[in-house]
Amino acid sequence: MDTKQLIEQLNDALGWELRAVNMYAHYAANIRGIHRLQLSPMFTTESTESLVHADIVRRAIVKLGGIPVTERNPHAIVHSVDYEEMLQKSLETETKAAEVYGQIMVTIGDAGDQEMYDAIEQIYLAELRSLESLRLLLS
Numbered sequence: 448m449d450t451k452q453l454i455e456q457l458n459d460a461l462g463w464e465l466r467a468v469n470m471y472a473h474y475a476a477n478i479r480g481i482h483r484l485q486l487s488p489m490f491t492t493e494s495t496e497s498l499v500h501a502d503i504v505r506r507a508i509v510k511l512g513g514i515p516v517t518e519r520n521p522h523a524i525v526h527s528v529d530y531e532e533m534l535q536k537s538l539e540t541e542t543k544a545a546e547v548y549g550q551i552m553v554t555i556g557d558a559g560d561q562e563m564y565d566a567i568e569q570i571y572l573a574e575l576r577s578l579e580s581l582r583l584l585l586s
Contacts, residue, residue, distance in 0.1 A: 453554045454513035460547045460570075461504045465519035467497035467540055473524060474533045482530040493537070493577065500570045507563050531585070538581040545574040 471494035478486045505515040522543075525536050548571035555564045 450511050454508055454511050456551045456554055457504050457508045458516045461501055462516050462520035463544050464497045464501035468494050470524045477528050479528050486530055503566050534581055534585050541574055541577045545578055548574055
């Protein structure tokens, strides 16, 4: 296993999680109309989940001897009050997160760190569940 590569991948995931915390909190506050009843709590839950994921990833980076990033991924967070646009941007974010975690799992799998693999796999599966929920909301 290339520890440096794994730390870079984990820091990439951490940056996306930090971005997701901000994006989902922003959307929870800005959702309007009848959709606010269901989507505001969903966005708040997603923000909290991203915070938990960030903590797990941060600890994995430290375990490997790396320094966790403190800045979110620079991909722009689009302001909107349109629920469909919010859901579409959420889908894009979750798609990217699932992709990043899928790559990390391959790298960790090669290393044989079962504990870290299991932790990242749980995050990956949560991202896939979020993806499916968003797809259903958008259909």
